[in-house]
Amino acid sequence: MENLLEVRGLTKHYPQFDLKDASFNLxxxxxxxxxxxxxxGKSTTLKLILNLIRKDGxxxxxxxxxxxxxxxxxxxxxxxxxxxxNIPEMLTSAEVRGTMQRLYxxxxxxxxxxxxxxxxxxxxxxxxxxxxxxxxxxxxAIALSHHPRLLLLDEATSGLDPVIREEILEVFQKFILxxxxxxxxxxxxxxxxxxxxxxxxxxxxGRVRFMETRDELHDEYxxxxxxxxxxxxxxxxxxxxxxxxxxxxxxLVLRHTIPANATLEPASIEDIMLxxxxxxxx
Amino acid sequence: MMxxxxxxxxxxxxxxxxxxxxxxxxxxxxxxxxxxxxxxGAIAVLSIMMSMTTMAYDEKVxxxxxxxxxxxxxSQIVGSKYLLGIFFTVALSxxxxxxxxxxxxxxxxxxxxxxxxxxxxxxxxxxxxxILFKFGVEKARYIFFAIIFLPLILVPMIFxxxxxxxxxxxxxxxxxxxxxxxxxLVVVLLLGxxxxxxxxxDAKEF
Numbered sequence: 343m344e345n346l347l348e349v350r351g352l353t354k355h356y357p358q359f360d361l362k363d364a365s366f367n368l369x370x371x372x373x374x375x376x377x378x379x380x381x382x383g384k385s386t387t388l389k390l391i392l393n394l395i396r397k398d399g400x401x402x403x404x405x406x407x408x409x410x411x412x413x414x415x416x417x418x419x420x421x422x423x424x425x426x427x428n429i430p431e432m433l434t435s436a437e438v439r440g441t442m443q444r445l446y447x448x449x450x451x452x453x454x455x456x457x458x459x460x461x462x463x464x465x466x467x468x469x470x471x472x473x474x475x476x477x478x479x480x481x482x483a484i485a486l487s488h489h490p491r492l493l494l495l496d497e498a499t500s501g502l503d504p505v506i507r508e509e510i511l512e513v514f515q516k517f518i519l520x521x522x523x524x525x526x527x528x529x530x531x532x533x534x535x536x537x538x539x540x541x542x543x544x545x546x547x548g549r550v551r552f553m554e555t556r557d558e559l560h561d562e563y564x565x566x567x568x569x570x571x572x573x574x575x576x577x578x579x580x581x582x583x584x585x586x587x588x589x590x591x592x593x594l595v596l597r598h599t600i601p602a603n604a605t606l607e608p609a610s611i612e613d614i615m616l617x618x619x620x621x622x623x624x
Numbered sequence: 625m626m627x628x629x630x631x632x633x634x635x636x637x638x639x640x641x642x643x644x645x646x647x648x649x650x651x652x653x654x655x656x657x658x659x660x661x662x663x664x665g666a667i668a669v670l671s672i673m674m675s676m677t678t679m680a681y682d683e684k685v686x687x688x689x690x691x692x693x694x695x696x697x698x699s700q701i702v703g704s705k706y707l708l709g710i711f712f713t714v715a716l717s718x719x720x721x722x723x724x725x726x727x728x729x730x731x732x733x734x735x736x737x738x739x740x741x742x743x744x745x746x747x748x749x750x751x752x753x754x755i756l757f758k759f760g761v762e763k764a765r766y767i768f769f770a771i772i773f774l775p776l777i778l779v780p781m782i783f784x785x786x787x788x789x790x791x792x793x794x795x796x797x798x799x800x801x802x803x804x805x806x807x808x809l810v811v812v813l814l815l816g817x818x819x820x821x822x823x824x825x826d827a828k829e830f
Binding site for chain 2: 395417442494
């Protein structure tokens with residue numbers, strides 16, 4: 343399987359934060375959820391991939407090319423949505439189209455119009471008068487209207503209501519039907535990732551903790567609940583993280599190292615992330 | 625580049641009317657007061673204001689962060705702002721020339737004077753643009769007004785205090801070689817300014 347993105351030993355130093363030795367691949371044909379708490383390094387990593395900031399070490403291969411030397415024709419193949427609307431607010435949708443069709447040689451007015459209709463975005467209203475949801479849809483329509491192979495989305499769905507998020511997730515799923523396409527999406531809304539993502543990339547305190555398929559994660563981790571006494575009998579190596587309460591202990595455990603007769607519940611991506619952040623490291 | 629210029633013009637569509645009204649105000653002042661020195665400042669302020677306005681809008685929404693993910697380069701971003709400033713300087717100078725020609729008749733002196741004004745405004749543009757790129761619109765605003773108004777105050781003061789002979793020689797030298805020197809100076813400074821701005825933006829992170 344071709345990798346649309348290959349990151350090796352990526353480092354970036356800031357006075358208060360270090361991204362350390364991040365390595366991962368984004369294969370073609372997948373949606374990869376990029377998770378981690380605020381300040382973990384998600385946006386820094388995405389900006390490094392897009393060459394918006396300079397790396398201190400490592401290599402990034404984007405669509406088979408060094409990301410710092412990406413030719414314009416390959417930039418056409420990348421759609422980007424940040425956590426804000428980056429379009430000057432006095433422009434109308436029609437003027438946004440006019441701008442973009444002059445910026446991208448591969449711009450497709452047919453696709454744009456289809457998304458404008460599907461998203462119910464007015465042509466002659468200023469961006470300033472758009473709601474947060476409409477602004478995200480506008481950015482997404484831009485990102486999708488120049489035949490991209492890769493979508494890089496940084497918290498693009500944060501602050502949106504569930505109905506709009508559902509609509510957007512459907513767009514992602516349609517986009518990924520083409521096996522040459524991939525999406526890397528950073529988000530705090532982990533329930534969305536449960537619905538659509540194939541891979542999960544987890545970064546914590548500037549270090550990539552894991553990159554696994556969603557199925558592998560659900561297969562590997564489980565939630566154990568029991569009394570303090572029962573918990574003491576568990577193999578400590580099986581416990582990834584735990585929460586003590588007056589009623590007992592909840593623990594994230596490695597499913598295959600727990601006795602078969604133990605009662606386990608499925609662990610969500612959110613559970614896995616929270617337990618690892620709170621109480622340990624993988 | 626065309627996409628950037630298209631976006632700049634669309635962004636400024638409401639500002640253009642305001643600038644035209646302000647230009648007419650200054651032009652009427654010029655016609656009725658005979659104080660043409662304010663026109664240098666007026667043309668420079670109004671044209672640079674247009675570039676500044678688009679830069680302020682860009683900064684507000686982090687436009688550059690987005691547009692650098694498209695096929696656009698940093699050099700093209702810088703170039704579009706210079707072209708915008710030059711376009712408005714030339715356009716305002718032409719309007720000024722037309723108004724003066726209508727109000728005071730078509731004389732060669734009017735054209736020479738207008739070209740001189742345009743040159744001065746372009747020099748201002750060359751000086752202010754790297755500052756705008758370096759510090760951003762918010763911080764550069766104060767430096768901008770200092771750069772615009774200080775020469776307007778200082779130059780007449782210097783000429784007033786110069787020895788009459790020296791002053792006369794300077795004016796003669798200016799009349800004889802001013803156009804050529806001015807043209808070379810404007811082109812060299814604009815090119816140098818553009819290169820400096822590209823280096824400033826190149827060093828920035830978005």
